[in-house]
Amino acid sequence: MRLGELIKENDYVSCFGGKGLNSIVKNISCDSRTAAPGDCFVCIKGFETDGHDYIPQAYKNGSRVFVVEDLSWTSKIATEYPDAAVLLVDDTRSMLSTLSDRFFGSPSKKITVVGVTGTNGKTSVTNYIFNALRKLGLSTGMIGTIEIRMNDEIWPSSRTTPESLELHKIFKTMLDKGIDYVVMEVSSHALTLLRVQDIEFDISVFTNLTQDHLDFHKTMGNYADAKYMLMKKSNKASIVNIDDNYGNEYMNALKKEGKRVLTYGMQNKADIISERNEAHGITTIKSSCGEIEIESSSRFETYNKMAAYAVLKELGFDIDELQSVLWDLKGAKGRFQKVPGSEKLGIEIIVDYAHTPDALSNVIEAINEYKKGRLIAVFGCGGERDPFKRPMMGKIASSGADLVILTDDNPRREDANNIIMQIENGMKKGRHEVIRDRKEAIRKAIILAEAGDVVLIAGKGHEKLQIIGDESFEHDDFQVARSVLEAII
Incomplete structure (x- = not known):
């Protein structure tokens, strides 16, 4: 494919050198280590490295087309690599998305795509x-934090929303394999960094917005604006949790733009509502098309299933189909996941990804609604991430749990003791202890548990690694808890 077939006149500032717009592009790359002959190398300015600095390596590996935004590199390439074509653009991140979409034939436009965003609940x-679409017998893909799915085929996932180049490759593969629907998590980082700029969304979902990622976004306003970018991208419907303050703002803004909005909620007037029958442990979801009953053990589980109901309703499935697939849907790995075998000790062990103040509050509230004994919580906070939430989470844990064991949770290159101290700044005195070794902290919590107690292991959920410094060590909260149980029982 010629470079000129991939770009339009208003896409770039200038193009010169080599064969110019007649240059052949066999593939697209933004990683000099994997660049190969015939690749168009797009130079991305990252947070720690600058892709422009890797032009020599990409050239050595065979790339002869370079997309740059740094004007100073144009003369360097012209002088040192005269056989290479240079495409100067305003924003290489934006151009990476555009080139990837066009190179792979705009695959997202040929599949029904649902995007889900929000601080908590995206994965669930x-x-x-x-799972509902699969139960309905439909060929479905999923892109998210835990894994990438194509029906029964599973790929590992390295981040919530892949880089635009990888994302369009995934969509092309899914299209080639006959996938008709794709549901994906869309992070605020991905929206801000234009990873989904050229993905065409049919339906968008907003779950909630609470404090997180302020190390990146700096303010809640910026964070909210990033999430809204997805909501206004959907071309069929935007589904909004109306009980969330930002959800209400989004609804009003979307309606002003002439967008179709479907709301769900428990507290405010909404298109989709729910009622809880405590006596029978059943929740009823109601809308204009009828009502269904679901199993739900907590408010946040109900919210998440209402969002799923709304999407399926918008996709055109009738009430009987919704009832058949939503009644007993199971959650994702590491989301309020119960560890089997704990019942033999008369206790319950729950592994949950809760790593924000709101998520931790929700899971603690859910447990306190039914626990018979004590709640023992094990958690920490990630290093090199939003430090402002640490004392907030400390306050939530010490207020809601009977005993808290503070431990490490991916301290990365930050001083782990300093992270613990910041958490402690928000805690009530005398209700916690510190065990830095996460495996030992989990073991201690389980040993301390007595009949009727619940042990909550929060923060990592599905994750398989503990990151300390620049090293990654194998760690799985769920498996550690199972190993402790096996040694005790």
Whole structure:
């Protein structure tokens, strides 16, 4: 494919050198280590490295087309690599998305795509929708934090939303394999960094917005604006949790733009509502098309299943189909996941990804609604991430749990003791202890548990690694808890 077939006149500032717009592009790359002959190398300015600095390596590996935004590199390439074509653009991140979309034939436009965003609930909602569509016999893909799915085929996932180049490759593969629906998590980082700029979304879902990622976004306003970018991208419907303050703002803004909005909620007037029958442990979801009953053990589980209901309703499935697939849907790995075998000790062990103040509060509230004994919580906070939430989470844990064991949770290159101290700044005195070794902290919590107690292991959920410094060590909260149980029973 010629470079000139991939770009339009208003896409770039200038193009010169080599064969110019007649240059052949066999593939696209933004990683000099994997660049190969015939690749168009797009120079991305990252947070720690600058892709422009890797032009010599990409050239050595065979790339002869370079997309740059740094004007100073144009003369360097012209002088040192005269056989290479240079495409100067305003924003290489934006151009990476555009080139990837066009190179792979705009695959997202040929598939029904559902995007889910929000601080908490993205993984659960996408899993609910994916599993429901599979139960309906539909060929479905899923892209998210835990894994990438194509029907029964599973790929590992390195981040919530892949880089635009990888994302369009995934969509092309899914299209080639006959996937008709794709449901994906869309992070605020991905929206801000234009990873989904050229993905065409049919339906968008907003779950909630609470404090997180302020190390990146700096303010809640910026964070909210990033999430809204997805909501206004959907071309069929935007589904909004109306009980969330930002959800209400989004609804009003979307309606002003002439967008179709479907709301769900428990507290405010909404298109989709729910009622809880405590006596029978059943929740009823109601809308204009009828009502269904679901199993739900907590408010946040109900919210997530209401979001899934709304998506399926918008996709055109009738009330009987919704009832058949939503009744007993199971959650995602590491989301309020119960560890089997703990019942033999008369206790319950729950592994949950809760790593934000709101998520931790929700899971603690859910447990306190039914626990018979004490709640013992094990958690920490990630290093090199939003430090402002640490004392907030400390306050939530010490207020809601009977005993808290603070431990490490991916301290990365930050001083782990300093992270613990910041958490402690928000805690009530005398209700916690510190065990830095996460495996030992989990073991201690389980040993301390007595009949009727619940042990909550929060923060890592599905994750398989503990990151300390620049090293990654194998660690799985769920498996550690199972190993402790096996040694005790």
